[in-house]
Amino acid sequence: MNHILLKNGRILDEKTGEMAPADVRIENGVIAAVGRELPESGAETVDVAGRLIVPGLIDMHVHLREPGFEHKETIATGTAAAARGGFTTVACMPNTRPVADSPEVIGRIRETAHREGRVRVLPIAAITKRELGEELTDFAALKEAGAIALSDDGVGVQSARMMKQAMAWACELDLPIVAHCEDNSLAKGGCVHDGIFAAKLDLPGILGSAEAVHVARDIVLAEDTGVHYHVCHISAKASVDLVRMAKQKGLRVTAEVTPHHLLLSDEDIPGPDPMYKMNPPLRSAEDRAALLEALKDGTIDIIATDHAPHTAEEKAMGIRQAPFGIVGLETAFPLLYTRLVLTGHLTLAQLVEKLTRRPAELFGLPWGRLAEGQTADITVIDLDEERTIDPDNFVSKGKNTPFAGWRAKGWPVLTLVKGRVAWRESVDLVRNGQ
């Protein structure tokens, strides 16, 4: 029996979006009650002292690197980083070694996550064998093994024919296609966005159109097949315009954006620093503004981190050679809260929704709501706590972030998965004098 009472919290009213005082009572992993001044009756009481209680955050795009790249991250360290960042569910990408293109690898990931993971792990399986774009994987067997979606993340599916076949089969099985959109014939050799920064340093660039041509192609194919088509880490204004059009047509097209594409543009890159190198690259200020607009008007449905840990040695190779990718799990909420909510671009309720209820709705997951009868996946956030981001303190193995030294407010302090503590920050939950 585990009964917990989170006392003196604040929750977001689903209708008004306003904060209201509330307690949350958890019984046997389920939310038993949400309301004012709930009785303690036999529960372990945790005084959260006015902090915000939200549904556990959901990240539909992370790289846990296991199996095969355990020097970058493991399921244990990646899910610890997730729990610390307030995430209770993460979907992990299949670009591991071996690639998650077989029921065996999917099974292995699930078993390891079950044993060593701190949060729920939902594996995404590869669309093509070894992500080579040549031969489809066995979607039915992968679904049976527990894959929740299909993606060749890390590379785009280059052949339209291959993508169309994938979509037709995925649609039959009701599996979403989660697409890394990148046309190799356009993107090849680039290391940053083909814009102001690339020009200044004379670096090979990647145009937004390298992404948008895949988005355009895939929307046409999604209409033909009826599949749920989800655009990964959308970054270019042209892609956003296409998704908006697809939605107006009523197609099952959705999109995610990362915190870094919302918060940075290529104008913010201080020099040839691999910490600013990721795929897709940081784009122009105009692209960034379009992403924010699209997030507000619902064209972009959710925020996902694309947590992509790499070692210090790998990132020390210089901007041309270093691998693409930055970590995100431990900084996503505070950065977005500080830079988008406290600045008035988004409401707190909008931000929370795009990290909880919306991803759950999009992928048909039974989490993401703070209500009686729901699974007790819960995150407590201290909106006033301000800290300086220091990668040395990350529990992720990956320290690769461009946000080192940034000040941010809004740190998760307690993360519960199914009513069990997945992370408790070593701060007193009850503030002095309260």
Ligand SMILES: NC(=O)N[C@@H](CC(=O)O)C(=O)O
């Ligand atoms: N985003 C990145 O820059 N890198 C990702 C791959 C990917 O998400 O495409 C990785 O696996 O490192």
Ligand SMILES: [Zn+2]
């Ligand atoms: Zn990708």
Ligand SMILES: [Zn+2]
């Ligand atoms: Zn990715």
